[in-house]
Amino acid sequence: MRPNKRDELVRKALTVFYRNGFHATGMDMLVAETGVSKTSMYKHFRTKEELILAVLRLRDENFRHWLYRRIEELSDTPEGQLLAMFDALSEWFEKPEFRGCMFIKASAEFQEVNHPIHAQSAAHKQILQDHFASIAKAAGAAEPVKLARQLLLLKEGAIVSAVMARGGGLAGDPAADAKEAARGLLTLHLPQG
Amino acid sequence: MRPNKRDELVRKALTVFYRNGFHATGMDMLVAETGVSKTSMYKHFRTKEELILAVLRLRDENFRHWLYRRIEELSDTPEGQLLAMFDALSEWFEKPEFRGCMFIKASAEFQEVNHPIHAQSAAHKQILQDHFASIAKAAGAAEPVKLARQLLLLKEGAIVSAVMARGGGLAGDPAADAKEAARGLLTLHLPQG
DNA sequence: TGGAAAGTTAACAGATCGGTACACCTAAGC
DNA sequence: GCTTAGGTGTACCGATCTGTTAACTTTCCA
Incomplete structure (x- = not known):
C-alpha cells in the first residue's frame, strides 16, 4: 500500500470522474x-465517497495552484491580476478536456447541505473568495471582500456559461464578457477609478 | 393514457429529480x-431520458414564466426590471426547497455536447439571455446583448453561490452582491448613467 | 532465508438499475 | 351480454451498483 500508488489512483480517478460524472462512474x-x-482499490479507499473526497482534495490543490500561478505570471499588479483571472479562465475553457467546475458538479450531485x-x-469556493479578497485589498479596493464576492460571481457564471456554450448551445464568449464586466466593477471599486 | 395524467407524472417527477438528482433517482x-x-410509467415515457426531457420542458416554462411575471410585478421600467431580477432570485434562494438551477445540474450530469x-x-439559458437583451434594449443600453450576457453571468454565478452558501459553507449574500454588481454595470451601460 | 505487507485474480453478495412480458381488470361499442 | 382495447399490477429480465471473501503471488527488508 505505497502512498504514491494511492496518489496515482486518485489522479486517474479524477480524470474519469471529471469526464463522466460521479454517480455515472462505477x-x-x-x-x-x-x-x-477491485480489492486493491478498496484497500486504499474504504468507500466510493472516500475516493471522491480524495479526488476533490487533489482537484482543489491543482486548480488553485494553477490559477494562482497563472494570474501571477500574467500580471504583477493586484488590479491586473484580478483581471488576468479571466484570461486564465479563457485558457481553461478552450482546452478540449474542459468540462466545467468539478466542485459545482459535485455539489449538484450531492446536494444535502451536511x-x-x-x-x-463549498470550502473550495470560500478559499478562492478569500484569496481574491486579499488581492482586492492589495489593489486598494474600498470594500475588498465585497469586490471579491462579485468577482467570484462572475467567475462561477462564466464557468457555467462556458459549459453551456461549449457545443454552440449558448452565444457569447463568457470569459471575455466576464472580464469586461470585471473591469467595470474595478473602476467602480478602486480609488484611482 | 389521458394527457393530463401524463402532465401529473411530469410534475411529480420534476420535484423528485430536483430534490434528488437525475442519475441518483431511479x-x-x-x-x-x-x-x-411501472408499466403505466413506461406507457407514457418510452425511456427515462424521454421523461427527463419532458421534465425539463416543464421546468423551462414554469421558471421563465415565474421570473418574467415577478420582475414585471416588482418594477415597470426596463432598467428597474433588470435589477428586480435579483430580488426575484433572492426570493427563490430563500425558499426551503431551493436546490439550485435544474439546468445547470442537468448539464452537469449529462455532459456530452450532443x-x-x-x-x-443550453437552450433554456439562451432564451433567458435573449429576453434580458430585449429588456436591456428597451432600457436604452448601448450594447444590449453584451449587457444581457453580463447580467446572465451574474445570475448564474449567484445561483451557484447560493447553492454553496445554503448550509453556511460560503459567506455572503449572492443575490444582494449580484444586484449591486448589476447596478454598477447598468450605470456603465446606460446613457443616463 | 523467512515472513510480513501489499497486490493479485476470481467469484460472489444483496441491492438496484432501466426496461419488459403477461395476465388481469374495467369501461365503451355493438 | 359479449367483445375488445387500453390501463394496471406483479413478477421478472439481464446488467450494473457498491462492497466483500478467500486463496494466491509478489516484493521487500530484517
Missing part, C-alpha cells in the same frame, strides 16, 4: 481504467 | 412517489 469502470484490482462532498465543494 | 423511486405502476438533455439546458 467502481468497476475506475478499476478497469486504473488497471488496479454531505461531506457538498461541504468540501 | 425509475422505481419515481413509480413509488407517483403511485402509478446529448439532448445538455442541448435543452
Whole structure:
C-alpha cells in the first residue's frame, strides 16, 4: 500500500470522474481504467465517497495552484491580476478536456447541505473568495471582500456559461464578457477609478 | 393514457429529480412517489431520458414564466426590471426547497455536447439571455446583448453561490452582491448613467 | 532465508438499475 | 351480454451498483 500508488489512483480517478460524472462512474469502470484490482482499490479507499473526497482534495490543490500561478505570471499588479483571472479562465475553457467546475458538479450531485462532498465543494469556493479578497485589498479596493464576492460571481457564471456554450448551445464568449464586466466593477471599486 | 395524467407524472417527477438528482433517482423511486405502476410509467415515457426531457420542458416554462411575471410585478421600467431580477432570485434562494438551477445540474450530469438533455439546458439559458437583451434594449443600453450576457453571468454565478452558501459553507449574500454588481454595470451601460 | 505487507485474480453478495412480458381488470361499442 | 382495447399490477429480465471473501503471488527488508 505505497502512498504514491494511492496518489496515482486518485489522479486517474479524477480524470474519469471529471469526464463522466460521479454517480455515472462505477467502481468497476475506475478499476478497469486504473488497471488496479477491485480489492486493491478498496484497500486504499474504504468507500466510493472516500475516493471522491480524495479526488476533490487533489482537484482543489491543482486548480488553485494553477490559477494562482497563472494570474501571477500574467500580471504583477493586484488590479491586473484580478483581471488576468479571466484570461486564465479563457485558457481553461478552450482546452478540449474542459468540462466545467468539478466542485459545482459535485455539489449538484450531492446536494444535502451536511454531505461531506457538498461541504468540501463549498470550502473550495470560500478559499478562492478569500484569496481574491486579499488581492482586492492589495489593489486598494474600498470594500475588498465585497469586490471579491462579485468577482467570484462572475467567475462561477462564466464557468457555467462556458459549459453551456461549449457545443454552440449558448452565444457569447463568457470569459471575455466576464472580464469586461470585471473591469467595470474595478473602476467602480478602486480609488484611482 | 389521458394527457393530463401524463402532465401529473411530469410534475411529480420534476420535484423528485430536483430534490434528488437525475442519475441518483431511479425509475422505481419515481413509480413509488407517483403511485402509478411501472408499466403505466413506461406507457407514457418510452425511456427515462424521454421523461427527463419532458421534465425539463416543464421546468423551462414554469421558471421563465415565474421570473418574467415577478420582475414585471416588482418594477415597470426596463432598467428597474433588470435589477428586480435579483430580488426575484433572492426570493427563490430563500425558499426551503431551493436546490439550485435544474439546468445547470442537468448539464452537469449529462455532459456530452450532443446529448439532448445538455442541448435543452443550453437552450433554456439562451432564451433567458435573449429576453434580458430585449429588456436591456428597451432600457436604452448601448450594447444590449453584451449587457444581457453580463447580467446572465451574474445570475448564474449567484445561483451557484447560493447553492454553496445554503448550509453556511460560503459567506455572503449572492443575490444582494449580484444586484449591486448589476447596478454598477447598468450605470456603465446606460446613457443616463 | 523467512515472513510480513501489499497486490493479485476470481467469484460472489444483496441491492438496484432501466426496461419488459403477461395476465388481469374495467369501461365503451355493438 | 359479449367483445375488445387500453390501463394496471406483479413478477421478472439481464446488467450494473457498491462492497466483500478467500486463496494466491509478489516484493521487500530484517
